[in-house]
Amino acid sequence: MKTRIKGEINRMELRLPAISVNEGIARAAVAGFCAQLAPDATELSDIKCAVSEAVTNCIVHAYAGRPGVCYITVVLLEGRVVRISVRDNGCGIADVRRAREPLFTTGDTDERSGMGFTVMENFMDRLTVRSRLGKGTLVLMSKEIGRSRQGE
Amino acid sequence: MIRTEYRYEMQKKDRLLVVRLFGEIDHHSAAGLRAELDGLLLKERPVRLVLDLSHIEFMDSAGLGLLLGRLRLMRELGGVMVLKSPNPRVLKILTLAGMERFMEIDGLKGAEK
Ligand SMILES: Nc1ncnc2c1ncn2[C@@H]1O[C@H](COP(=O)(O)OP(=O)(O)O)[C@@H](O)[C@H]1O
Ligand SMILES: [Mg+2]
Numbered sequence: 001m002k003t004r005i006k007g008e009i010n011r012m013e014l015r016l017p018a019i020s021v022n023e024g025i026a027r028a029a030v031a032g033f034c035a036q037l038a039p040d041a042t043e044l045s046d047i048k049c050a051v052s053e054a055v056t057n058c059i060v061h062a063y064a065g066r067p068g069v070c071y072i073t074v075v076l077l078e079g080r081v082v083r084i085s086v087r088d089n090g091c092g093i094a095d096v097r098r099a100r101e102p103l104f105t106t107g108d109t110d111e112r113s114g115m116g117f118t119v120m121e122n123f124m125d126r127l128t129v130r131s132r133l134g135k136g137t138l139v140l141m142s143k144e145i146g147r148s149r150q151g152e
Numbered sequence: 153m154i155r156t157e158y159r160y161e162m163q164k165k166d167r168l169l170v171v172r173l174f175g176e177i178d179h180h181s182a183a184g185l186r187a188e189l190d191g192l193l194l195k196e197r198p199v200r201l202v203l204d205l206s207h208i209e210f211m212d213s214a215g216l217g218l219l220l221g222r223l224r225l226m227r228e229l230g231g232v233m234v235l236k237s238p239n240p241r242v243l244k245i246l247t248l249a250g251m252e253r254f255m256e257i258d259g260l261k262g263a264e265k
Contacts, residue, residue, distance in 0.1 A: 020180035031157075043242035045210070052212040055181045072203050111186070111217035117250050122248055 007078040010036065011117045018059045018088070020133040026072055033074050034082055037145040046123035047082065047143060054086035054139045060089040060107060062090025062137060083142040084124075093131040100129065158185050162192065167231075169198035174207045177215035189222055197250040206237035215242075216249045223255055234258065 012033045016022040027048040033048055045130040051072070071087040093099045097110075100121070105114035121127045124141040131137040158181045159174040160195070171189065179212065192205060193201065201222070205211075226233040234256045238246060 023178050023180045024176060038264065040239060042244070045244075048210060049212050049245065052178055052210075056212070056214065060179060095256040111212045111221040112211070113216040113249065115216055119245065119248065 002138065003078070005075060006082075007081075008075055010077060012074045012075040014072040014074075016055075016070050016072065017091075018063045018070050020059055022070065023052055023055050023059065026070070028053045030074050030084065033076075034078065034145070037080055037082065039145045040129055040149065043143070043148070047084070050120045050123045050141055050143075051084060051086070051090045053119050055083075056140075057061075057139075058086065058088040058090065058114055058139075059110070062088035062092075074151065077142075078147045079140055082145065083140070085141075086137065089136040092133040092135050093129070093137055094133055096129050096131050157260060158188075158194065160188065161184075164198075167199040167200055168202070169193075169200070170195050170202040170204060172204035172207060176210040177208060177218060178210070178212050179214040181238070182214045186218055189223060190255075191241045192202065193225055195221070195228065198226075201226050201231060201233045202236050204235065204236040205242055206239070208238065208242055211238075211242045211245060213245070213249075216245065220254070227232075234255070260262065 005137040012029070014026065014029060016026060026048070030051045031044055034044065055070055055072070058068070062068065068088060068090055073082045073085045077083055083117050098104055100117040102118045105112040117127070117129070120139070122143055124143045126142045128140040130136065158177070163170040177185065192231045197210070223233045235246070236258050238257065246252070251257065
């Protein structure tokens, strides 16, 4: 991971063990970082939801109960944009396009809805997923804060 | 803010069961909630289950799985399930998933079925 990207104003890096209690901790930490942009309740909830989805996928799918680390980087960029990456060194995704389709899930034990990527895609402005089988997955998403309130 | 623990209150009248859920619904809290609710449903066998979401502050797609699973059980038991008073953020994910097609959501106009 590069130390600084173009237009970067602020940054937070987290590494959390892939255990389910960290789903709530991760989204609360990211929400805390994003508070500097004074997002409205919906924007904040959208971001929390997207982070929760990505981190849960690390725990449930990437490491599937085995010990592992979830790397979360949040960068504040010029133009009131937050860019969030969630990375794992887990099993990887065989077919990313298919995985991103609504309702697609490989989880059978839990009651997975297959809606995680759909939530990330709809609640954030941009979503990019890069994955290599046996290597891991990188989920990159960004959102401009205040967009819905512009011109009011 | 970091509250993935859950809590609920229930009210029973004949075969109407109202369960008010508190806290956050994610993958972490869903397993416990699922076991708790299923125990309750199998014991009470309501014909109408109302899940009051007014005190749910956060829900992600794990909540969708939880709700659909309980809907399935209610149908097996020959009953119906209704969602009550989700806040606007919770309603947003419910409608993203088209949940209003499968269950009644109070406060949502134009719900089919
Ligand atoms: N980090 C990841 N590592 C490995 N597989 C993943 C990861 N994230 C998602 N997947 C795969 O993509 C599928 C779809 O993910 P998602 O939309 O979140 O639905 P769900 O988690 O409910 O299955 C998962 O079932 C899984 O097969
Ligand atoms: Mg998921």
